[in-house]
Amino acid sequence: MADSAQAQKLVYLVTGGCGFLGEHVVRMLLQREPRLGELRVFDQHLGPWLEELKTGSCWGSLWWRGCGRFPNPSQAGIPTPAVEQMMLVSVHMDGSRPVRVTAIQGDVTQAHEVAAAVAGAHVVIHTAGLVDVFGRASPKTIHEVNVQGTRNVIEACVQTGTRFLVYTSSMEVVGPNTKGHPFYRGNEDTPYEAVHRHPYPCSKALAEWLVLEANGRKVRGGLPLVTCALRPTGIYGEGHQIMRDFYRQGLRLGGWLFRAIPASVEHGRVYVGNVAWMHVLAARELEQRATLMGGQVYFCYDGSPYRSYEDFNMEFLGPCGLRLVGARPLLPYWLLVFLAALNALLQWLLRPLVLYAPLLNPYTLAVANTTFTVSTDKAQRHFGYEPLFSWEDSRTRTILWVQAATGSAQ
Numbered sequence: 001m002a003d004s005a006q007a008q009k010l011v012y013l014v015t016g017g018c019g020f021l022g023e024h025v026v027r028m029l030l031q032r033e034p035r036l037g038e039l040r041v042f043d044q045h046l047g048p049w050l051e052e053l054k055t056g057s058c059w060g061s062l063w064w065r066g067c068g069r070f071p072n073p074s075q076a077g078i079p080t081p082a083v084e085q086m087m088l089v090s091v092h093m094d095g096s097r098p099v100r101v102t103a104i105q106g107d108v109t110q111a112h113e114v115a116a117a118v119a120g121a122h123v124v125i126h127t128a129g130l131v132d133v134f135g136r137a138s139p140k141t142i143h144e145v146n147v148q149g150t151r152n153v154i155e156a157c158v159q160t161g162t163r164f165l166v167y168t169s170s171m172e173v174v175g176p177n178t179k180g181h182p183f184y185r186g187n188e189d190t191p192y193e194a195v196h197r198h199p200y201p202c203s204k205a206l207a208e209w210l211v212l213e214a215n216g217r218k219v220r221g222g223l224p225l226v227t228c229a230l231r232p233t234g235i236y237g238e239g240h241q242i243m244r245d246f247y248r249q250g251l252r253l254g255g256w257l258f259r260a261i262p263a264s265v266e267h268g269r270v271y272v273g274n275v276a277w278m279h280v281l282a283a284r285e286l287e288q289r290a291t292l293m294g295g296q297v298y299f300c301y302d303g304s305p306y307r308s309y310e311d312f313n314m315e316f317l318g319p320c321g322l323r324l325v326g327a328r329p330l331l332p333y334w335l336l337v338f339l340a341a342l343n344a345l346l347q348w349l350l351r352p353l354v355l356y357a358p359l360l361n362p363y364t365l366a367v368a369n370t371t372f373t374v375s376t377d378k379a380q381r382h383f384g385y386e387p388l389f390s391w392e393d394s395r396t397r398t399i400l401w402v403q404a405a406t407g408s409a410q
Ligand SMILES: NC(=O)C1=CN([C@@H]2O[C@H](COP(=O)(O)OP(=O)(O)OC[C@H]3O[C@@H](n4cnc5c(N)ncnc54)[C@H](O)[C@@H]3O)[C@@H](O)[C@H]2O)C=CC1
Pocket: 015, 016, 017, 018, 019, 020, 021, 022, 042, 043, 044, 045, 106, 107, 108, 109, 126, 127, 128, 129, 130, 131, 145, 149, 168, 169, 170, 171, 204, 231, 232, 233, 234, 235, 236
């Protein structure tokens, strides 16, 4: 954004700001965005860590809670959301610059709640999403949250005059496809037959398309909307629940995990801190580089090594005391396919009685068992992204988190 506006304080909105990635984006903005004046954290479920911010060493002054009025709603004639809000007034890390943090409990599927949260924001980082590949939620709900929710965010930007939108997409909008074609160290321009059937990748693909298609639309006030989409591969790091689940499962099995996927199948992974940093940089550069970045997609990447899903997890779980048994998969692939299909059948049969949603199903098996890795420098070329965390740092941080998060489980 313009040099003359150097002193201008910007209002950022992060949807899904209390999720795994969202929390890292929020913390990254607070630490690394010098022009941040106000940060709105919008989520269906507000995390307790938001309250901890006020007592943390780098945070201060005061906070209050209740059915407060949102700070800027009347600006675009948008009604305030009928949701509980929590407001925190904080100071930045260096103690020199006050940043107002406003937590908003809201639902992206509710257009009026989204519009009220967006009103007056300069930049929206839309990470909220329903990440479900296990059959916990219905396809309809996944569509409502991921597609209608994104549509609501776009419309809110247009109605209220917010010009910059960064969308968290996913590698899943590309693949692996239903045919199991490998995507080996590809980039944003690599041809690939992106064919999906599962509700999650379908919803992410449609939402990404909506975001990119909205680039250039005139927002309130007549200026064009500038959008881009970031596509993380499998994110890992502090707060990664599936990693914690694997650790707990290993502990239950006496410290052993059993190889199911050949070591030769590469699965792309990226550290959450680097994904968050990429979001912050993309959001920062969208105005200055609108022509270049508007309507573009970027894979999220860093120095994390190319490994199979299981071997990669062992980078963290190994130092926590687990061992992966087998240089090759212990079960033949056809048996895994059978077990995955059985799980799907059981899920369907049991649904009226209980939710049965194991990690293994035909979709997760196909994703884990199909090579999908990226090799690109597009984000570096377009907006100067370099990973903030080295592989060694990312690994250490994740190990420390697994140990701390599961200490009580041992
Ligand atoms: N976890 C991963 O490996 C990857 C995730 N992504 C994308 O990154 C984004 C964040 O994912 P994670 O942090 O992993 O998931 P998460 O489930 O930890 O975070 C999503 C957040 O969105 C919020 N949310 C869900 N439905 C909502 C609604 N109706 N209204 C308001 N908030 C709602 C949730 O409460 C949660 O805090 C998602 O858009 C996901 O599709 C993309 C690639 C990989």
